[in-house]
Amino acid sequence: MSTRRATIADVARTAGVSPSTASVVFSGKTPVTDATRTRVLDAAAALGYTGPDPRAASLRLGRSGIVGVVFIGHLGAAFVDPVVRAMMDGLAEAVAPVDAALLLLRDSAGAAAQGARATTAPIDAAVLVGCTPAMAESLAMLRARGVPVVVIEGDAGPDVPRVLLDNREAQRTLAERVRALGHTEAAIVTLPTHRGGVPGWIDPDRQGQIAIDVVRDRLAGAREVYPHAAVFAAEASSIDAGLAAGRAILADPATRPTAVLAQSDLLAAGVVRAAEELGLTVPGDVSVTGFDGIDVDGLAPFVLTTMVQPAAEKGRAAGAAVMAMLDGEEAPSVCFRSVYREGNTTAPRR
Known part of the structure; x- marks a missing residue:
């Protein structure tokens, strides 16, 4: 027994x-x-x-x-x-x-x-x-x-020791896929840039003051493909915050981009809702991408085009590093890679 x-x-x-x-x-x-x-x-x-x-x-x-x-x-x-x-x-x-x-x-x-x-x-x-x-x-x-x-x-x-994700490279890959579809004008929705998350447009001065590595790295990856894209910082990684960001980005037909790159799937889901609220079709009028690879409740029939990250594996790697150090051993840094997943929220530019 x-x-x-x-x-x-x-x-x-x-x-x-x-x-x-x-x-x-x-x-x-x-x-x-x-x-x-x-x-x-x-x-x-x-x-x-x-x-x-x-x-x-x-x-x-x-x-x-x-x-x-x-x-x-x-x-x-x-x-x-x-x-x-x-x-x-x-x-x-x-x-x-x-x-x-x-x-x-x-x-x-x-x-x-x-x-x-x-x-x-x-x-x-x-x-x-x-x-x-x-x-x-x-x-x-x-x-x-x-x-x-x-x-x-x-x-x-x-x-x-660090448990890292290929944030910059993954976001660049996603932006390159969108650019290959013919989208020359894109906007970016970032995660909160500081603790407390103040939403709003990011000008060059504010971009240089981003305090969170994930946000800075993903923005840098997108900027390699879209160096002049408008950037809006969300208040949180949530559908409601993405909705608010989408409303700001898509409100003016004169400056409306044909693609929006969001730094999380929850933000992307909010942007999709904002587009529908304005009478726009996704991906006909605007293509939308996310980041994370999670299942977003209530998003059907949409499946986000996104980068899938191994979130649970990151946690396990951090735990393994803790255990090693408590045993008096060295814990090396590790870097995980994200995987591109094509959904139905992106399409060639009309």
């Missing part, structure tokens, strides 16, 4: 939730609904799971058993954005063998208001989702404490 102790992954599977959701229930630091908490705790009781195994040192003997995940924006993105959710699931799976819990934190500027700071939280390791200049102080303090740090899609210096 097997005597294997149930893990947080077993609890998640039984409760019908993601590993990251089950993990935050036990960390107790991030709000979840009462119904979700009840399902997780009931599943844990049925499996005889009472929390992180103290014998495993919750990662290592004498440590907290908590991996901090530091976000630039609102913590709600971890549960709302499908890409972030898949990445968190991959991370939770990677650290599940030692029952590590995930503690979601905001960067220093946002965390102070919530009473949770990466610099003082009792964590064994930190995974930074992106890295802005504002995180530099927090990063230095974490490393002074001897806390291993991994960055997903950001640059925290040569000594910090």
Whole structure:
């Protein structure tokens, strides 16, 4: 008879939730609904799971058993954005063998208001989702404490392992496909350029002040093909933010582009809705592309032309790096590649 102790992954599977959701229930630091908490705790009781195994040192003997995940924006993105959710699931799976819990934190500027700071939280390791200049102080303090740090899609210096995506190359590939369809006039919708996400047009000065690596890299890739394209920064990666951006970009027939390149699939879905709201056809009047490769509810009959990224694999790679560093081993940086997927939201220019 097997005597294997149930893990947080077993609890998640039984409760019908993601590993990251089950993990935050036990960390107790991030709000979840009462119904979700009840399902997780009931599943844990049925499996005889009472929390992180103290014998495993919750990662290592004498440590907290908590991996901090530091976000630039609102913590709600971890549960709302499908890409972030898949990445968190991959991370939770990677650290599940030692029952590590995930503690979601905001960067220093946002965390102070919530009473949770990466610099003082009792964590064994930190995974930074992106890295802005504002995180530099927090990063230095974490490393002074001897806390291993991994960055997903950001640059925290040569000594910090990174989990990267080919953002610039992938966005350039997508733009080249659109240009090959005959679209000489295109507009770009970016993800938020700073923490807090102020929407609006990006002029050359603002472009030089973009603080988020993903946004800067994807914009650079699109600019290689469309150097003079108008650029609008969205407030968030959401359908509503894409709708607002699409309205601004497509409102004036005199300056209306025949193609819109959005930096996420959710933004692209919003642009499609804006086009339909204005009586335009997609892709007849305007072609639209996204980025991520997620399933967007309510978008049918449209299937976005997009770049598909391996979100869960990024999370697993970050978790593997954490485990290696806690074992005293070096964790190399890795870079994943996106895959082009043609949908029915792009077509040759009329």
